[in-house]
Amino acid sequence: MFKKILVANRGEIAVRVLRACREMGIPSVTVYSDADKTALHTQSADEAYYLGPAPAIESYLRIDAIIEVARTAHAEAIHPGYGFLAENTQFARACEKAGIAFIGPTSAAIELLGDKIASKKTMTAAGIPCIPGTDGAIAEPEKAHHVAQEIGFPVLIKAAGGGGGKGMRVVRERKELQSAMKQAMSEAQSAFGNPTIFIEKFLEAPRHIEFQILADHHGNVVHLFERECSVQRRHQKLIEESPSPIVTPELRKQMGDAAVKAVKASHYTNAGTVEFMVDRERNFYFLEMNTRLQVEHPVTEMITGVDIVKEQFNITAGNVLPMQQEDLAMMGAAIECRISAEDPENNFAPSTGTIQEMILPGGPGVRVDSGVYKGFTVPIFYDPLIAKLLVWAPTREEAIQRMKRALYEYSIRGIKTSIPFHQLVMDHEKFVAGEYDTTFIDRVLKKIEYRKHYQEIAAIASAIGRSLSDRRAAAGSPLSREGVNPWKMAGRKSMMRRM
Amino acid sequence: MFKKILVANRGEIAVRVLRACREMGIPSVTVYSDADKTALHTQSADEAYYLGPAPAIESYLRIDAIIEVARTAHAEAIHPGYGFLAENTQFARACEKAGIAFIGPTSAAIELLGDKIASKKTMTAAGIPCIPGTDGAIAEPEKAHHVAQEIGFPVLIKAAGGGGGKGMRVVRERKELQSAMKQAMSEAQSAFGNPTIFIEKFLEAPRHIEFQILADHHGNVVHLFERECSVQRRHQKLIEESPSPIVTPELRKQMGDAAVKAVKASHYTNAGTVEFMVDRERNFYFLEMNTRLQVEHPVTEMITGVDIVKEQFNITAGNVLPMQQEDLAMMGAAIECRISAEDPENNFAPSTGTIQEMILPGGPGVRVDSGVYKGFTVPIFYDPLIAKLLVWAPTREEAIQRMKRALYEYSIRGIKTSIPFHQLVMDHEKFVAGEYDTTFIDRVLKKIEYRKHYQEIAAIASAIGRSLSDRRAAAGSPLSREGVNPWKMAGRKSMMRRM
Amino acid sequence: MAYVVKIDDREFKVELEKKGDRFDVLVDGQRKHVELVHRDGTAFLLLIDSRPYRVVLEADDQLMVNDEVYHTEVLDEQIQKLIKASPQSLHKKELVLRASMPGLVIEVLVNEGDSVTRDQGLLIIEAMKMQNEMKSSRDGVVKQVLVKKGQTINSGDKLVVIE
């Protein structure tokens, strides 16, 4: 096993990987930008090196600087997390060149599968159904119009360089195409350092179901069953679960076999995810393969007991996979809610600031992967995902009940979070029934009336606060009315604390 | 199912039971003393009623007041947690009389098994091996001397009214007997409201291994495998794990069968624990049966996936157990560390005060059942257990590594806790090898040299703080040296915060 | 003492009587027993008819109940009557578009003097890697543009004034 591992990322995923290092007794190194000097990942590693200014392009996306840190710290391997350089061929190649193990697939596999067009050809050749679309990157509006005309609107513009909904746009009419392309390219450039986009037929109301796979360097490939990821808002996954409410044992076998075939056809190694679109008739189509650790990997960890990050280390170190397909079984049901620093009551506007108080849920079947702590200032420069809340229970019904309980306990003050949004989804009859697709959120929960349960309680609390101040004023206290209001006093102390 | 449940306890176990209520959608009620007005359990229930002054005898042990709250709040059932009234026959009987369901066994079963003498007779008759000892309660030193002489020193004095090491004393010589009896009776009175004690042969260096059982009102009994509880200090369990490092599949079957037989012989219903002593030759002896939910029940929950508290509700409501013995399987390994407000570097002296900061561990395979939060003042009146930290992993080795990682992350400021003690145990070669018995802690870790890893770091930090203040003084700042030391400034702010 | 508390679009009449540590409260005529327990800093526990609520004071006119945020306005009942009796005739002629999040101005899509229609894009803002188009919520003429491309903005900053 490696004598030292560098984690080239930040936030909850860096903390996640650093936890695996600590559990395996492997010394760890991480990197940080100006905005992350006191970040949780900076504190969680054995060594932390400064990379550069806050914008990712000047820090977390700097291949040269990261390789330099690995050399200085004598790290033998680099885990890229997700986002940033995780699916960057140049970075994987730079690691290979520097003699540092890249904890992920080979640069060749990233290149093949990162090229969404070439990968589709490979999959089609291997007999896996794919969605129709461009057979190459596209930059000129004229060519885009031509392709869109051919496959028929609606079409989907996608960034060739990465996932996560960034640089993605649905176009329903010809006239929207040009401005959508421009925005997508600009977003893709900013998110992945690569403006390349391509076009695909847009399936109406599909389900997004993906299979987690593990593949070692000795030809062994297993899948760890599916994750249902259809709760999305603007192509961003918000909630994931396993098992999928619609996947039958037969469909699971078919899709699992296809996922393993996709891995073998692309000579893929390490952990990866084969993403499928599933239509209403339960036909499935290969969408793309994510050549990295996914945000939602803990869902699979909870239903299989497999620690995916540790298996990534083992595979990269050349070890043989310790399990075969028949050793794996799904146990119970797991759900993940992504907790982001966004205000769901204000159209999910980013909400940055200092976390004043944080109470984490606990008790049976609850897992929290948090990248923040009380006192940390959430920077505006990076992804708004601050934590992931997961639950496990013997059945999906119990898991939903447990998630509601955990969301009730979870309290974050100082910034707005997506917690109220998740509470609404967990209460929604369609979600509870498992009847949802990728359009569910944008369609059903677009205009949400957030619950206000406690107006009367707030009124009582306000009136009591005011009455206490009025009483003292009437009693002829020499202090001004404001000066003796215990609520206001408390408020002042709180202000001082923030200084 | 019940329309409303009263939780007649406090701290982490009250929070645990209230979580089950919330997950099952059952409105909950709890009770609190003067010391617990802002306790976590008070905040976690749907309704909270005042009981009385801080000493338990005036609040949590008041049967009349608790029954009265149940009536006022229209609670249909009462969960007693552990400790306090959990194994009090009068309380169970008072519930039965008031027509309120007691979530636990019948008062008759509590009476039989709470009478450790009668229960041993029952077990012996059922063919289960027992430890020799008194055949009745003992109060006169003369009688005690006689019994001790008969079975031979060393002997163990135990409280008839409860467990948890309270009111328990080992006596190795005749001359120690009288004062040990006096102390044990006084402690037993204070802890359980019952000074009755009895005497048993003291086994040298045994293992303490217990079986969790569930029994419904329809004659179905299952066991949920063993918990190894041999890491004890003065008969107080500190660390529990499952599976036990020494239990083979054959021994598990024998002991499990004996546990089920013990349950049937005593006509026991609800959740319970059959405790055994196991000697070096792996002979096992019935020790006693705990007629309540145990502190360490989550260990079993983690390896079986069964929610024991929810099953208690189901059983009490008259439902049939949803599983049979053959449906149950052990998965992986789980360990629990009891986090107590005690100073392990100062002979485990109780450490009360206000929690200034609390960072909970998270990530894969970690469960925290906490009864406190940042800002809460831990009262001196109750048990020092403030939280339980549990981990699960596929193997015992990985579970130990994970526990070390979680203990590293767990940070509580303001009071001393047993965390450093647990870190020492997890690093101890005997624990890692699974070679320990109930004398392990008192024998091996009696005089512990707590690690001081960071003396040099502390020296550097102190010198930097001092130098910053010296520099400003030298620069001719009009403020006194103390006034400009940033460390001291920070310290002042911290003081204000506490006001 | 009697107050009128305005929360969102609702109004509550709250009458209070202090009895030792507790309060007898009449909310819109309904009687409740209330106990206020200080928890930590600006956090309190309010027991209303034995039901616990976590209340946190966020600002003078804002508080949280069980993590939900409420903006409140407390008026003495007498003063409230006077206000209601006096004629009011304020109505806003200007629309001020404010930043709903901190971020970076990527593009300014309008100039001062431009006519704009409802839902027309005015600015593109980037924060946390996502670009968002800020739209006009009504028809009008751009009176002022207060930011420029490349500028960093904070939540609440004025961006564009439309009249």
Added chain:
Amino acid sequence: MAYVVKIDDREFKVELEKKGDRFDVLVDGQRKHVELVHRDGTAFLLLIDSRPYRVVLEADDQLMVNDEVYHTEVLDEQIQKLIKASPQSLHKKELVLRASMPGLVIEVLVNEGDSVTRDQGLLIIEAMKMQNEMKSSRDGVVKQVLVKKGQTINSGDKLVVIE
């Protein structure tokens, strides 16, 4: 600047040179690069040769490093030399037994004037439901008993003086 820092039974010579935000530090002759980052309240992050340590100031002479508590005494190197040069002849004649925990005095086992031996029980204290016997750590005579049965005590309170 050079300091002598006493921690537990060890002494460190620490020489510092401030370079912008960082420090060049010599600890007992070994060079280290140190960066101090303020975290929250009295909490700091100290990066020593890129190794992060969580440092929290607990009191003037006490700090925590990664949750371990250290009592420190910082002396200017010059002053330290003067102290070492001057003769010291303090030695404690009295043993003051202090409460190591808050609790309730259940029993006082000795009276003023009693002779006691090492490990002899002096008091029984109860806290958190456990009774603990407080023992003498040496032979001597009880000079003062400062508490009585039934009294509530706080951590650090003087209980018994033995000389």
